[in-house]
Amino acid sequence: MKRKPVNNFSNKNNQKFPKKRPYTGDKNISKKMKTVLVQPHPKFKDIYVGRNKEDVLLTKNMNPGVSVYNEKRVSVKSGQEIIEYRTWNCYRSKLAAGIVSGLDNIYIKKGTTVLYLGAANGTTVSHVSDIVGEESLLYSVEFSKRTGSDLISLAMTRKNIVPIIADARRPQDYRMIVPMVDVIFSDVSQPDQTKIVMDNARYFLKDGGKILISIKASSVDSSVPAEKVFTNEVNWLRKHDFKPKELVTIEPFEKNHAIITGSYKPTNKTSYQ
Template identity: 40%
Template structure:
C-alpha cells in the first residue's frame, strides 16, 4: 500500500487522506485504522470533518506543523481536533466548546491526547479565556451561528500571532436561510476584508458539506 505525504502529517493512502495515529489502536469516531510501513494511520473522513473536506477539495494553504499552537473554536466532540492532534504532536490545541454534552466527549478524548486542552466556554466572549492560553499560530473556527465571521475576527485580533493563519468554516444557512449561499459567502468575505484581513483561499466543501465554504485568512497589514 503506497503512502505519500500531502502536507505535514497528512498522507494520501489509496483514495483517502490519513494521519498517523497518536494513540495506536484507538479510534476517535469510528474511522478506519490501517497499517503502512509498520505505522498505524487513521483515515480522515471528509464527511465527518470540514477540514478533511477542504483538503479533499484541493486546499493549498495548510499551516499546521508539528509544533503549531492552535486555537480551535467549536471543537464539538473532537473529530477534527483529533486529526490536528495527530499532526501537531509537539504543539498545543486549545479546544473551545460551548456544549457541556460535547465537552464530556472532548475531555475524555483529551485524556489520551495531551496536546489537546479542552475549554468549556463561549467563543463569542473570547476574553473569558484570555488567561488560559498564549498567542497562536493558527486560529480555526467552526461555529455555526449568525455572527460567525464577527466572533472569528474578534478571536483573531486577540489571539493570532501577526504572521498567523486563520481558517473559518462558513455555514451559510446559520447566517440567513432566505439568501443564496453565494451571496452570503460574498458578504462574509467582504466583512473579513473590511475587518483588516486578507483572504488567501476559498474552498467550497460540496459534496461533503452542503452550503459551506472554507476561507483561509491572514492579517492584511
C-alpha cells in the same frame, strides 16, 4: 483571492497527486487494509494519502491502537518500525473536506499552535492533534457541556489537546489559558461567526497568523444565495484586519458550505493579552 468550487483530488501541476477516485467516506473502504499504499500528501506536510480501491486521507495516529470515532486504522511497516495511520472521513470533518475540495494551504503542520473554535466532540480536533504533534498544543473551545465531556475524555489520551468549555463569543473568559497562536480554525455555525473569529484573533492570533473559517451559508443568512453569503463574509473580513486568501466550497461533503482562509494583519498593534 482564489475561489475553487470544484471538489476533486486532481492537480494538473502535480502528477503525483492521486488519479484514482477520491475518498468519499469510511463506508466504502476495503476491509483488507493491508493492501493500502501510504504516501505523503503532495501539498500538506504531516498528512498522508492511502492508495486502495479509493484514495483516503490519513493522519499518523498519535495514540496507536485507539480509534476516536470508529474510524479505520492502517498499519504500515517501515524498517523495524510499525506506523499506524487513521483514516480521515471527509463527511465528518469540514477541514478534511476542504483539503479534498482544493485548498492550497491549511497552515497547520507539525509544531503549529492552533486555537480551534467549535471543537464539538473532537472528531476533527483529533486529526489536527495528529498533525501538530506532541510538541505543540491545540486549544479547543466548545460551548456544549455534553459534547464537551467527549472532548475532555479525548484530551485525557492526547496530551496536546487543551479542552476549554466556554462560549467562543467571550474570548476574555479563557484569555488566561490561551497564549498567542499561529492559526485559528472556526466551525461554530453562527450568524456572527466572522466577528467571533475577529474577537478571538484580537486576543490570541499572532500578527500575520492564519485563519480558516467553515461557513454554513444558511446559518449566516438563509434569505440569499449561498454564493452571496460567502462573498459578503469575505468582504467583511477585508474590512476588519484580515486578508482573505481562498474561498473553497466543500460540496458534496456539506451542502452550501465553504471554507475561507486568510491572514491577520491588525492595524492596531495592541492585543488584548
